[in-house]
Amino acid sequence: MCKPPSISKRQEDTDVPLYDISEVSYLIELSIGTPGQSVKVAVDTGSSELWVDPVCQTSQSLSEVEECIANGIYDPSRSDTFEDLNSTNTIPYGIGVVEIEYVSDNIAFPNSTINLTDVQFGVATASRQLNEGIMGLSFGGNTPQADLRYNNIVDELYLQNATQSRAFSVALGSSDSDNDSVVIFGGIDTSKYAGPLRTLPILGPQNGETIYRYWVQLDSIGTTVDGSSRTYDNSSLPVVLDTGSTFCSLPRAVVNGMMEDLDGQIDRQGQVLVDCSQVDNEDTLDFDFGNITIRIPYSQFVLQANSEVCVLGAIPDDQIALLGDSFLRSAYVVFDQNNMEVAMAPYVNCGRSEQRIPDEGVSGVQGACDSADNGGGGDSGGGDDNAGSRLTATRDTSVFDRPMRSEKRQERLSKPKGSAMVAVGYKGRFGYKGAKDFLDKRNS
Incomplete structure (x- = not known):
């Protein structure tokens, strides 16, 4: 591992690994404390806080316990730079709950030049049905839109000169490719998309909330079959972009239209089962953002669980609309808090070509790829060579016959207990437990 240099000036060009665990979650490795202790946490644009150390023994199966333990445990008593902040919080989820104590310690990203000091985060003292920690990348405490009362990871990367902006880009990669997932703090990779990046304003709080999230306006969802296109009813609405949710949550009318087109049916767990011949169907779903x-x-x-069970990447939900990983795998997305905008282009992987996110944003920055390079699709209407902090992914496909991602937790919109207000994020209906339970039942 490279020795981290001084951070008296802003850093550029840094690589750290991101681990894609069987398409259930994307994990980043952190080295916390002095000396460093290795911990992996899920990367999540749907929430704002970092917390570690779920209680593995409360996981719902032996395999989940083993995976939880493998992600590592942070022990504050073993760190010379740990500080107890003497405040606590409780975060309830649709599946599971975590109680945390806030601490401060140093956090480094192994195999990179990022080495942050005195970062506030949570350490779980109790949890139920959660087998991985979370690194939230939504709005922290140092922005006008903040609901947190402290700086989160995105803030600290900027304030400690690791990046030149509160912005980052995400390419989750296609479901049938290995090792192509990339997150870059402060930068973009123009070899991960085709055409120009198009920007969308981040909307204010929706659904009666006061919390800012990565809301953008979706104009319509439709389908194109044999060259003929049509639009689904009730598909013009604000949506949240959330790497922490596996499926898209969409209005029931939209999902019903998809079910009719694919002759699908909803099972008892709320997931839409379709014939597995659809994994070879190159007709498209079209997400129009204007x-x-x-x-x-x-x-x-x-998504294919096995040779007989396939699931649509959307579930019906008339309460919250979000675009999870089943959408994000086909898009390259830049989350820019400085300019309060999201930029988007069709995902294509044609190599690696990184650059820093300019102060004025990335609108119109051209991708290096042709849309035919790996079958990516999309239409666009109407720098320099320095990148930010780059995360690349490896994939473990040992769990299922073919990787399947399932819905993660849905965090409730209640105000947690404790001394800090937490901007909790939306998660999908089913947690990691839900994914494993679903597959276990179908495979038995």
């Missing part, structure tokens, strides 16, 4: 349309082949939007 100045850009992301076209997703059904082959990328249908």
